[in-house]
Amino acid sequence: MRAVDFRLTDDQRDLRTGVRDLLAGRYGREALRASVDAGGTLDRRLWRELGEAGFFALRLPQERGGVGLGLPEAVLVFEEAGRALLPGPLVATHLAAGAVPGAAEGTAVVTAFDLGGPGGGTLVAHLGEADAVLGAPSLPTGEPVPSADPLTPLHRVASRPPAASGAYRDEGALLTAALQVGGALRTVELAVRYGREREQFGQPIGAFQAVKHLCAQMLVRAEVARTAVYAAAVTADPAEVAGAKLLADGAAVRNARDCLQVHGGMGFTWEADVHLHLKRAWVRAEQWRTAGEAEELLAAELASAAM
Amino acid sequence: MDLTYTQEERDFRARLREWLGKTLPELPARPSPDDWPGRRAYDxxxxxxxxxxxxxxxxxxxxxxxxxxxxxxHLIFLEETERAGAPYVGANFVGLLHAGPTIAAEGTAAQRARWLPPVLRGDEVWCQGFSEPGAGSDLAALRTRAVRDGDDYVITGSKIWTSHAEVADWCELLVRTRSVSETVPKHRGISWLAMPMDAPGVTVRPLRTLAGSAEFAEVFLDEVRVPVANRVGEEDDGWRVTMVTLSFERGTAFVGEVVACRRTLGELARTAKANGRWDDPVLRRRLGRLYAEFGALWRLTQWNVSASEASGGVPGVGGSVFKLAYSHARQELYDTAAEVLGADSLALDGEWALDRLSSLSYTIAAGTSQIQRNIVAERILGLPKGR
Known part of the structure; x- marks a missing residue:
């Protein structure tokens, strides 16, 4: 007997706590800033540890050496990765588990042609350190391009195969949406913490309604997006996935912007982490399914449901 | 996380659907919006x-x-009745969704036996006497006074925004039973009373809304006598009793409306297809975004329901998160409708135009968006209260 139920099971709760603890220990703020200082080079050892923890093989069946869990568990894990700003082609390598040797174990780094939509952008993330590109027969060559996100190095390739990652698109969009939700929730926490600490005019700035209302609206966006992502993980319905990506992109980008605003001048510095959240949110918004594509897909679905 | 229904729930839905299919065609014609006695009889x-x-x-x-x-x-009931186009709760709103649940939670056995069965049968209509001209968002600043005189309270003051006052039998009334002082904060001296609307000294003056109709009223109270036995909860404890009511209002009161919005969005898509506006990609994308938003709001409704299932049925502050997202999305829906219709949206003979006007109240009624944001910021996020 089953019922409509959004509550997490004990196992799901434990999984989320386990991943949060692992990332807090292995990729805390010092590690984050160290990887920024290192110019965004991927930590291969951390990648293997993620593989050992089952991050990439999470949904691979147990008889194939995987953990045998489903999309609802995967979105919880990716939400935590988004919260921690964990860098690297996490979604592509996870999708490659079982298809590309070493991906499941974290011994291979797999990226994807997930930027720029179906018509074919020519930017590829993490290509310089990738062992493979999802769905591509060989590793293309590309020229490095300075990247807006210090933790997402970009390369420009001459061309890309048509619809190379098409088969993975819905799952890629959903897992990326989960990363965005983690970021959106984290920036609420950062804004609230700063709002309680920072004092001006003799009181914490979080006591001013102008600041308070920004923070409240951030939580509303994050919770609506989180609901959409969790539901889409259960139904795996393409329109629901597109809606989840659309709302999660909006929540992550908008929340990072508002978090930056709450931080005032500090928010504009390199030293504060806020810009890292905003820049990563911008990257993810361009991955797998952009807002424009999602809206068109949803409009088509609305029209066919209404007719 | 599980979004499937039990066999029992599916059977419940099937029986309800069958009953609605049989019953709705038997209903009389709907009365006009200005015909209050007709509306009450219909509801x-x-x-x-x-x-x-x-x-x-x-x-x-x-x-x-x-x-x-x-x-x-309950969620299935609201979903199916709305989907089938069944009548809205209408004049029974306060009785079924505010006063009734409050009496059920806080009333004595005698009070439950007196007031609840007539609400369930549709025999008695309730209205809400909470807000005052000087106490809106700051509800606890209310000044309507109740003075003990033997077994009665004698009440003087005025209430505002009282829906269905003209046809109501009872009013759930908040009164001040203890003056505010240095030792008594404003929310500590309030009591919750059931006031008969036909008591001597009660005057109802309809208020016309910007939509043109008289949807609510001012209620003037001039030495109205209400038995002390009509007080629900302890004297001076009415604020806590009221909070129970308000959390019901914010938690589940909008379930049917989300279903209605999804149906409305479908109608809007058909209209846009028919009049050619669908070919405008900016407008089409806006409709696509609304489809995602109302889909997520429906899931959030389910989420809140499963959370209240876990907490024993009392909805929590999560209702404020929902109301903020929902009221904004619904106004956006009607603004988008106006863009689909163009100048036709100005003609009040169309169904959209009046709905658009009504939607302007959603960010104000039942706690303004600004008050909701204060609640979210202070009670969920833990930000400090301002001075």
Whole structure:
């Protein structure tokens, strides 16, 4: 007997706590800033540890050496990765588990042609350190391009195969949406913490309604997006996935912007982490399914449901 | 996380759907919006049919005369009735969704027996006397006074924004029973009373809304006598009693409306297809975004229901998150409708135009968006109160 139920099971709760603890220990703020200082080079050892923890093989069946869990568990894990700003082609390598040797174990780094939509952008993330590109027969060559996100190095390739990652698109969009939700929730926490600490005019700035209302609206966006992502993980319905990506992109980008605003001048510095959240949110918004594509897909679905 | 229904829930839905299919065609024609006695009779007739079929007070506890249904069954009920185009709760709103649940939670056995059955049968209509000209968002600043005189309270003051006051039998009334002082904060001296609307000294003056109709009223109270036995909860404890009511209002009161919005969005898409506006990609994308938003709001509704299932049926502050997202999305829906219709949206003979005007109240009624944001910021996020 089953019922409509959004509550997490004990196992799901434990999984989320386990991943949060692992990332807090292995990729805390010092590690984050160290990887920024290192110019965004991927930590291969951390990648293997993620593989050992089952991050990439999470949904691979147990008889194939995987953990045998489903999309609802995967979105919880990716939400935590988004919260921690964990860098690297996490979604592509996870999708490659079982298809590309070493991906499941974290011994291979797999990226994807997930930027720029179906018509074919020519930017590829993490290509310089990738062992493979999802769905591509060989590793293309590309020229490095300075990247807006210090933790997402970009390369420009001459061309890309048509619809190379098409088969993975819905799952890629959903897992990326989960990363965005983690970021959106984290920036609420950062804004609230700063709002309680920072004092001006003799009181914490979080006591001013102008600041308070920004923070409240951030939580509303994050919770609506989180609901959409969790539901889409259960139904795996393409329109629901597109809606989840659309709302999660909006929540992550908008929340990072508002978090930056709450931080005032500090928010504009390199030293504060806020810009890292905003820049990563911008990257993810361009991955797998952009807002424009999602809206068109949803409009088509609305029209066919209404007719 | 699980979004499937039990066999029992599917059977419940099938029986309800069958009953609605049989019952709705038997209903009389809807009265005009200005015909208040007609509206009351129509709403009461619908409630009576629900009562006779065993659907009245579905989610109320059994010892309050309800059916003790699970929140999920209640959700299915609201979804199916809205989908079938069944009448809205209408004049029975306060009785079924505010006053009734409050009496069920806080009233004595005698008070439950007196007031709840007539609400469930559709025999008695309630209205809400909370807000005052000087106490809106700052509800606890209310000044309507109740002075003890033997077994009665003698009440003087005025209330505002009282929906259905003209046809109501009872008013759930908040009064000040203790003056504010250095030792008594404003929310500590309030009591909750059930006031008969036909008591001497009660004057109702209809208020015309910007939509042109008289949807609510001012209520003037001039030495109105209400028995002390009509007080629900302890004297001076009415603020806590009221908070129970308000959390009901914010938690589940909008379920049917989300379903209605999804249906409306579908109609809007058909209209846009028919008049060619669908070919405008900017507008089409806006409709696509609304489809995602109302889809997520429906899931959030389910989420809130499953959370209230876990907490024993009392909805929590999560309702404020929902209301903020919902009221904004609904206004956006009607603004988008206006863009689909163009100048036709100005003609009040179209169904959209009046709905658009009504939607302007959503960010104000039942706690403005600004008050909701304060609640979210202070009670969920833990930001400090301002000075």
């Amino acid at each position: 009461a007739g619908w409630q009576r049919r629900l009562y006779d079929a065993g659907y009245a007070g579905l989610h109320w506890p059994v010892d309050a005369g309800g059916r003790g249904a699970t929140p999920t069954q």
